[in-house]
Amino acid sequence: NSAHHVTGTGRGVHGDTKTFEVSSYQGQYVLWDQTRGGGIQTYTANNGSSIPGYLVASRTTTFNDPAAVDAHYYAAKVYDYYKNVHNRNSYDGRGTSLVSTVHYGRNYMNAFWNGRQMVYGDGGSQNGYTPFSAGLDVIAHEMTHGVTSSSDASQLIYRNQSGALNEAISDIIASDVDSNDWLMGEDINYVIRDLANPTRYNQPDHMSKYVNTTQDNGGVHINSGIINKAAYLMADGGSHYNVTVQGIGRAKMAKIFHKANLDYLYSNSDFSAARSACIQAATALYGAGSQEVQTVTNAFAAVGIH
Numbered sequence: 001n002s003a004h005h006v007t008g009t010g011r012g013v014h015g016d017t018k019t020f021e022v023s024s025y026q027g028q029y030v031l032w033d034q035t036r037g038g039g040i041q042t043y044t045a046n047n048g049s050s051i052p053g054y055l056v057a058s059r060t061t062t063f064n065d066p067a068a069v070d071a072h073y074y075a076a077k078v079y080d081y082y083k084n085v086h087n088r089n090s091y092d093g094r095g096t097s098l099v100s101t102v103h104y105g106r107n108y109m110n111a112f113w114n115g116r117q118m119v120y121g122d123g124g125s126q127n128g129y130t131p132f133s134a135g136l137d138v139i140a141h142e143m144t145h146g147v148t149s150s151s152d153a154s155q156l157i158y159r160n161q162s163g164a165l166n167e168a169i170s171d172i173i174a175s176d177v178d179s180n181d182w183l184m185g186e187d188i189n190y191v192i193r194d195l196a197n198p199t200r201y202n203q204p205d206h207m208s209k210y211v212n213t214t215q216d217n218g219g220v221h222i223n224s225g226i227i228n229k230a231a232y233l234m235a236d237g238g239s240h241y242n243v244t245v246q247g248i249g250r251a252k253m254a255k256i257f258h259k260a261n262l263d264y265l266y267s268n269s270d271f272s273a274a275r276s277a278c279i280q281a282a283t284a285l286y287g288a289g290s291q292e293v294q295t296v297t298n299a300f301a302a303v304g305i306h
């Protein structure tokens with residue numbers, strides 16, 4: 001009812017004024033958007049580590065916590081992306097409420113999906129103390145972990161090749177949501193990956209450079225570069241290791257990866273299974289023998305996956 005559709009406002013981390021949906025609650029206003037699915041709720045951990053923490057509240061409809069403003073605003077944007085582009089209601093497709101917690105820990109230089117919700121640190125000296133919720137690509141990356149983990153088709157065990165695939169899918173969908181570059185982290189002063197040029201941030205861009213390591217769950221944030229490069233080539237095209245790919249655009253590339261994630265990948269899928277899944281998804285979406293199927297095949301070949 002009308003008491004629920006209250007418009008809140010506040011400045012984000014970069015000083016930009018944003019408006020978003022809030023609710024009146026116990027004589028205050030809270031960051032609870034009741035207009036999207038089962039709701040979007042934004043909490044603060046007050047720099048502790050217990051989550052979700054406290055629902056962010058204000059005595060007026062103006063909110064003075066920039067990290068919370070961005071987390072709440074970008075969660076709505078990513079909700080709308082999944083609903084409008086992929087016809088998916090929240091991360092699980094069943095409208096389960098989207099929960100975020102900001103100000104997690106002290107000088108915490110990361111963000112994560114804990115299996116139920118998104119969590120953001122405030123950043124640290126390496127990124128000018130920029131809270132991680134200031135990046136649309138970060139929110140999209142984390143929510144997509146929720147999509148992957150809730151998909152009965154994939155889950156994608158978080159280690160080795162299935163884990164790198166899990167990571168790549170989060171970066172790939174994030175690049176479609178935050179679609180004016182191929183970088184991860186540019187809005188939090190902390191560019192950590194480049195899907196167009198993975199080697200710029202010490203990631204491999206071909207199977208011949210796959211990194212076998214025990215670090216980072218078998219290099220899930222390292223070897224994701226190989227799949228990220230394939231996705232970039234599918235979208236924008238190009239020649240890579242003497243293989244030429246005809247681009248089909250970012251939107252179609254994202255449709256293929258999302259459908260592969262939901263319908264054709266399984267918990268222990270490796271990179272070769274990702275190639276098959278994307279070919280099957282492209283075939284279902286665009287037809288056998290389509291340019292899209294050819295592009296998918298060539299993009300994986302270009303990064304050494306056959």
Ligand SMILES: Cc1cc(C(=O)NCC(F)(F)F)no1
Pocket residue numbers: 110111112132137138139141142184185192221
């Ligand atoms: C190394 C390493 C990279 C990440 C990472 O990707 N975090 C998610 C992001 F959205 F903040 F980027 N975590 O550890």
Ligand SMILES: [Zn+2]
Pocket residue numbers: 141145167170
């Ligand atoms: Zn991740």
